[in-house]
Amino acid sequence: MPAQLLDGVKIAARLTETVKKEVETFQAKHGVRPGLTVIIVGEDPASKVYVNRKHKACAELGIASEVVRLPADIAEAQLLQEIDRLNGDPKVNGILVQLPVPKHINAEKVLEQISPKKDVDGFHPVNVGNLTVGKEWLVPCTPYGIVKMLEISGISIEGKQAVVLGRSNIVGKPMAMLLLSRNATVTVCHSKTQDLASVTRQGDIFVAAVGKPEFVTKDMVKPGAAVIDVGINRVGDKLVGDVKFDEVKEVAGYITPVPGGVGPLTIAMLLHNTVKAAQLQLGDR
Numbered sequence: 001m002p003a004q005l006l007d008g009v010k011i012a013a014r015l016t017e018t019v020k021k022e023v024e025t026f027q028a029k030h031g032v033r034p035g036l037t038v039i040i041v042g043e044d045p046a047s048k049v050y051v052n053r054k055h056k057a058c059a060e061l062g063i064a065s066e067v068v069r070l071p072a073d074i075a076e077a078q079l080l081q082e083i084d085r086l087n088g089d090p091k092v093n094g095i096l097v098q099l100p101v102p103k104h105i106n107a108e109k110v111l112e113q114i115s116p117k118k119d120v121d122g123f124h125p126v127n128v129g130n131l132t133v134g135k136e137w138l139v140p141c142t143p144y145g146i147v148k149m150l151e152i153s154g155i156s157i158e159g160k161q162a163v164v165l166g167r168s169n170i171v172g173k174p175m176a177m178l179l180l181s182r183n184a185t186v187t188v189c190h191s192k193t194q195d196l197a198s199v200t201r202q203g204d205i206f207v208a209a210v211g212k213p214e215f216v217t218k219d220m221v222k223p224g225a226a227v228i229d230v231g232i233n234r235v236g237d238k239l240v241g242d243v244k245f246d247e248v249k250e251v252a253g254y255i256t257p258v259p260g261g262v263g264p265l266t267i268a269m270l271l272h273n274t275v276k277a278a279q280l281q282l283g284d285r
């Protein structure tokens with residue numbers, strides 16, 4: 001029997017409904033709307049698409065959103081200065097610097113410049129540390145969205161074997177932390193893992209976040225597993241995930257499509273984090 005499809009658009013809409021109520025409560029209490037500023041450096045066309053999506057999603061919810069567009073050749077020091085300005089602006093509750101940034105800019109330094117209370121990506125070392133000690137404060141949007149999707153879909157995590165393929169700071173590592181704190185037995189595997197398929201086949205929950213188009217084949221998947229595809233790879237004019245969807249759906253129990261899976265959840269959790277950041281700054285939490 002083919003896998004049940006996990007519909008990210010539908011689940012994101014549900015999550016967004018909740019955020020909308022949080023925005024209304026916040027506004028009633030404080031008389032202002034939560035505000036998000038996205039900084040985009042240079043002209044990457046894919047980045048533009050994401051940034052427009054975020055902007056639109058904010059508008060629908062009553063979150064004030066601004067986009068700061070900076071030239072690709074901006075000096076690092078100037079970008080850091082711009083972040084400082086936003087750190088000090090009380091109307092700005094969330095700051096997101098769209099990644100990747102041009103090569104002459106040190107991304108790590110940029111992320112560390114953002115005030116941890118405004119770090120809606122959850123990438124600042126303070127927030128990484130919080131997550132690691134079990135304080136879920138501002139949690140990276142993609143893995144957080146995946147946990148919400150599992151919960152809403154009735155896929156239990158506790159006691160399960162969870163396999164995370166990929167160890168990025170953005171997805172793999174925080175994903176592992178979230179699953180671990182929900183009492184899964186977590187394995188993180190990657191490009192240097194020996195006999196990879198025998199490892200990934202252990203996963204009742206299998207999160208693929210390697211950034212290689214259709215890398216995960218059916219022999220790598222445990223029958224009945226929940227397969228979560230984080231990949232967004234442009235192949236020609238097509239968007240494909242890290243999972244070979246057509247064959248893996250025949251063995252998996254649940255599977256997310258690309259597009260329409262994890263991507264929309266990422267946006268929903270960004271909105272959630274923006275409200276949460278605003279609440280933190282105004283002492284609601």
Ligand SMILES: Nc1nc(=O)c2c([nH]1)NC[C@@H]1CN(c3ccc(C(=O)N[C@@H](CCC(=O)O)C(=O)O)cc3)C=[N+]21
Nearest residue numbers: 049050096097098099100121259260261263264266267
């Ligand atoms: N600081 C930072 N934070 C990010 O969260 C961040 C980033 N930089 N840089 C780029 C990636 C990518 N990302 C996506 C978000 C939503 C979709 C999304 O909604 N995708 C739709 C459709 C995508 C399409 O049609 O192009 C889907 O999967 O159904 C995709 C990708 C956030 N990122």
